[in-house]
Amino acid sequence: MTIDSGFNHITVLLDEAVEALDVRVDGCYLDGTFGRGGHSRLLLSKLGPDGRLLGFDKDPQAIATGQALAAEDGRFVIVQRSFAEMAAVIAEQGLAGKVQGVLMDLGVSSPQLDDPERGFSFMNDGPLDMRMDPTRGVSAAEFIAQAPEEEIARVFKEYGEERFARRMARAVVLRREAEPFLRTGDLAEVLKVANPAWEKGKNPATRAFQGLRIHVNNELGDLEAGLEAALDALEVGGRLVVISFHSLEDRIVKLFMRRLSKGEADNLPRNLPVRFEAFVPKIKVHGKPQFASEAELKANPRSRSAVMRVAEKLR
Numbered sequence: 001m002t003i004d005s006g007f008n009h010i011t012v013l014l015d016e017a018v019e020a021l022d023v024r025v026d027g028c029y030l031d032g033t034f035g036r037g038g039h040s041r042l043l044l045s046k047l048g049p050d051g052r053l054l055g056f057d058k059d060p061q062a063i064a065t066g067q068a069l070a071a072e073d074g075r076f077v078i079v080q081r082s083f084a085e086m087a088a089v090i091a092e093q094g095l096a097g098k099v100q101g102v103l104m105d106l107g108v109s110s111p112q113l114d115d116p117e118r119g120f121s122f123m124n125d126g127p128l129d130m131r132m133d134p135t136r137g138v139s140a141a142e143f144i145a146q147a148p149e150e151e152i153a154r155v156f157k158e159y160g161e162e163r164f165a166r167r168m169a170r171a172v173v174l175r176r177e178a179e180p181f182l183r184t185g186d187l188a189e190v191l192k193v194a195n196p197a198w199e200k201g202k203n204p205a206t207r208a209f210q211g212l213r214i215h216v217n218n219e220l221g222d223l224e225a226g227l228e229a230a231l232d233a234l235e236v237g238g239r240l241v242v243i244s245f246h247s248l249e250d251r252i253v254k255l256f257m258r259r260l261s262k263g264e265a266d267n268l269p270r271n272l273p274v275r276f277e278a279f280v281p282k283i284k285v286h287g288k289p290q291f292a293s294e295a296e297l298k299a300n301p302r303s304r305s306a307v308m309r310v311a312e313k314l315r
């Protein structure tokens with residue numbers, strides 16, 4: 001696997017995220033989404049010789065970049081695992097409750113989107129794959145070939161927030177009976193024709209592609225598991241910093257932080273007996289959600305949808 005595929009990733013909210021981690025020179029940190037290591041490198045520059053950083057990514061190219069960094073810097077280790085499996089990795093490394101900060105910069109990286117061979121792009125034709133880790137799970141082509149029509153419609157609607165999900169799923173199923181979908185360009189074309197309401201400046205396949213990507217990579221399920229695992233990994237006073245790129249992700253992060261900052265009993269029916277502990281908040285939310293500055297928006301249009309939320313573990 002080559003490290004440099006020729007596609008770059010510009011890190012979003014770089015200084016803001018690392019500052020929010022409130023780095024301690026000898027602390028132990030987790031980067032749940034290493035990518036090309038933008039956040040990790042800045043974080044390492046703040047750590048002293050006893051500091052440690054453990055990186056996670058599902059993507060083989062991200063892992064290759066991480067391994068090169070690990071070879072240069074003995075304070076850094078990278079694992080090809082989902083951040084949803086953080087609890088197991090932390091236990092293996094004996095780090096449960098000993099971590100001072102966890103960062104999650106969600107979604108896909110620019111190289112994943114820009115390299116047609118990864119099969120995420122409706123703009124540039126490539127194999128219909130969309131897996132961050134192409135060695136595991138079911139590719140987008142396999143899902144589209146096998147899933148019942150209602151399931152395809154649900155994915156377009158729930159994860160893509162596509163209004164014409166049923167119509168588009170119908171078109172996909174009709175076409176697959178004649179010939180399977182193997183290429184992103186082919187699928188994008190069929191979705192385009194089936195979408196009756198094109199939005200200005202937006203490819204008519206955008207939402208359906210987003211839905212497929214989220215489904216194929218179990219992005220929302222991983223996020224829920226990752227947030228819980230991150231909280232367990234942190235020591236009291238440790239920070240959780242999460243950057244989301246669409247409303248479905250941000251909603252999960254927001255509700256998670258709200259629930260734990262109010263005490264879990266807040267969500268239970270009033271007349272249920274609960275232990276005192278359930279009223280005591282587990283985390284404190286730091287400040288308001290943060291967005292990219294004007295300067296960052298100009299330099300990197302992909303930062304437009306980024307929202308960062310920060311919490312501190314209280315107990």
Ligand SMILES: C[S@@+](CC[C@H](N)C(=O)[O-])C[C@H]1O[C@@H](n2cnc3c(N)ncnc32)[C@H](O)[C@@H]1O
Pocket residue numbers: 009010011012032033034035036037038039040056057058059062081082083084105106107108109110132222223
């Ligand atoms: C937005 S990029 C992160 C960029 C990184 N912060 C940087 O500065 O280079 C997101 C990365 O997270 C990875 N990723 C997404 N979901 C993941 C998960 N559940 N577990 C591990 N890695 C994941 C993707 O493969 C991608 O490389």
